[in-house]
Amino acid sequence: MMHRRTLLVVDDEYWIRQHLMTAYDWAQFGVDRILEAGNGEEAKAILESEHVDVLVSDMDMPFMDGLTLILLAQRAHPHVMILVISGYSDFEMVRGAMVGGAVDYLLKPVDKAVLYAAMQKLVIKDEQRREREQKERDLQFVRLVRGETTDRDLRELTGISSSSWRLVVCHFRRVHPASTEERDALRAMMKSIFAADHVFLNPWTRGEALVILQGDAPHAQQACRMAGALEAMPEISWASILISRVVSSDGVLSQTYKQLCQYAYMRPYSEDVVRTFLDGEDNLFSAHPRLPEETEAGLFRAVERSNASAAEAILRGLFTQKRLIDEGWLYHEAISAMRRCANTIDRAAQKISCPPDTIYALHTLQEDMESVFRMHGLMDAFLLLLQMIELIGGTDGKEIPSPIEDLHAWLDAHYTENVTLTGLSEQFHLSPSYLSRCFKKATGTNLVAYLTEKRLAYAQQLLAEGQYSLSEISILAGYDDYSYFSNVFRCHMGCSPSAWQKQSKILK
Numbered sequence: 001m002m003h004r005r006t007l008l009v010v011d012d013e014y015w016i017r018q019h020l021m022t023a024y025d026w027a028q029f030g031v032d033r034i035l036e037a038g039n040g041e042e043a044k045a046i047l048e049s050e051h052v053d054v055l056v057s058d059m060d061m062p063f064m065d066g067l068t069l070i071l072l073a074q075r076a077h078p079h080v081m082i083l084v085i086s087g088y089s090d091f092e093m094v095r096g097a098m099v100g101g102a103v104d105y106l107l108k109p110v111d112k113a114v115l116y117a118a119m120q121k122l123v124i125k126d127e128q129r130r131e132r133e134q135k136e137r138d139l140q141f142v143r144l145v146r147g148e149t150t151d152r153d154l155r156e157l158t159g160i161s162s163s164s165w166r167l168v169v170c171h172f173r174r175v176h177p178a179s180t181e182e183r184d185a186l187r188a189m190m191k192s193i194f195a196a197d198h199v200f201l202n203p204w205t206r207g208e209a210l211v212i213l214q215g216d217a218p219h220a221q222q223a224c225r226m227a228g229a230l231e232a233m234p235e236i237s238w239a240s241i242l243i244s245r246v247v248s249s250d251g252v253l254s255q256t257y258k259q260l261c262q263y264a265y266m267r268p269y270s271e272d273v274v275r276t277f278l279d280g281e282d283n284l285f286s287a288h289p290r291l292p293e294e295t296e297a298g299l300f301r302a303v304e305r306s307n308a309s310a311a312e313a314i315l316r317g318l319f320t321q322k323r324l325i326d327e328g329w330l331y332h333e334a335i336s337a338m339r340r341c342a343n344t345i346d347r348a349a350q351k352i353s354c355p356p357d358t359i360y361a362l363h364t365l366q367e368d369m370e371s372v373f374r375m376h377g378l379m380d381a382f383l384l385l386l387q388m389i390e391l392i393g394g395t396d397g398k399e400i401p402s403p404i405e406d407l408h409a410w411l412d413a414h415y416t417e418n419v420t421l422t423g424l425s426e427q428f429h430l431s432p433s434y435l436s437r438c439f440k441k442a443t444g445t446n447l448v449a450y451l452t453e454k455r456l457a458y459a460q461q462l463l464a465e466g467q468y469s470l471s472e473i474s475i476l477a478g479y480d481d482y483s484y485f486s487n488v489f490r491c492h493m494g495c496s497p498s499a500w501q502k503q504s505k506i507l508k
Helices: 014-022 040-049 066-076 091-099 112-145 154-158 180-194 220-232 250-266 293-304 308-318 321-326 331-351 356-376 378-393 404-414 421-428 432-443 447-465 470-476 482-493 497-507
Strands: 005-010 031-037 054-057 081-086 102-107 165-174 199-201 208-214 236-243
Touching (some): 005 014, 005 040, 031 040, 040 054, 040 066, 066 081, 081 112, 102 112, 112 154, 112 199, 112 470, 165 220, 165 250, 180 199, 180 220, 293 308, 293 331, 308 331, 308 378, 331 378, 356 378, 404 447, 421 432, 447 482, 447 497, 470 482, 470 497, 482 497
Parallel strands (some): 005 031, 005 054, 054 081, 081 102
Antiparallel strands (some): 165 208, 165 236, 199 208
16 A cells, blocks of 8 residues: 655746656555645755655755755655655765755656656655664554563653543455555544554564554444454455553553553453453453363373374364353363363473484473464364374374475465564464574475575666666565675675676676
């Protein structure tokens, strides 16, 4: 989803301004508002009174020239993206504009294709900046609600002016990782439904959104609309929406957040969209042990005798959607029962003296059990239990699905994105160490080396094409820091990116 932008065109020639404003399709770059100024002084006044995203400026103008305007804009309004269109090709003027922060320097008369290419570069940089800033705001708010920092004020982050407010916590599970466009769409939808200025997506988990609602209205209708909207989204398989009671003190924000999360943890198990409202007493449910001792003992004996079929049958009889819902299990009870089953499998493995690397692998799978259940659901957590059985006693000829092929295919499609081992472990329901070990066993190389190989191959392709600058190629290949990209490239290719590009042109 492209952001809307305001464009400011600055040129002392009226007809040139009009041509720039009307002869080009600015809307394709998200521009929905165009302002104009006849010189740098007028432009300065507009920058101080209006929100401007893109500045297109001439260089030679009366009262205040373009270079002075560029330097002023970058100092006072660093978010503004600058494009220079001038009739002067003087090197010092070009250098001054680029040092001042201009994205590109175009000569009049401007070719439409050249202008559009420059605008595309500008949009890419602007979208990346917006995404970085939004992630930083998300992180600051999540740290605030968790009580990890008091550096930022609630009203400063959210823009609320009311003395009373409610906290909304939305937990959801995606069937695949969210793209930037999907995150933006979810954020925009929640802003619209709740009439909120800010929606914060937890950067530490793929399935939590937070909203502050002003005033003491119940907001139940909006929550129902939100639940229905989430239920209609194909990439969302499950969601819960929790709204706090009215709060009038910033100091209880962390306590309110923990209370809502506790409520979500203790509510009845369901795989459907759940609409939960906490507006008054806590009303937390009471948990009961759900794993009979004879079932636990039977699982221990089956694993001890390496009888994978019997162990799997016990687990399949215990963890079914119908049983958990019909018997009124709580989420906490389901997680607790799965954890006890994992501990039982681990105890049996130690009794039969499994090798140390097998015990270690079992422990890493256990560590993931609760987070996988919370984020991905019963069936994915159940798969971890089957993998534990597979590690100990085999599968009696049955093949338990492996995520490595899916991981390999996903990396081939997303290697230019910000890929982390933690993120992959959450997505593919395996601990980081176990996932790394499985990937290396299947491919013969580790994850970092594989990603580096794919990214450098793509960077070489872009260098050979010669359509982007070196810094842009670094970003497109998955490296935000050009210096780091250059070092990695030099280490693997034996020369810098620029030297490799020059050599490729000679070979052509």
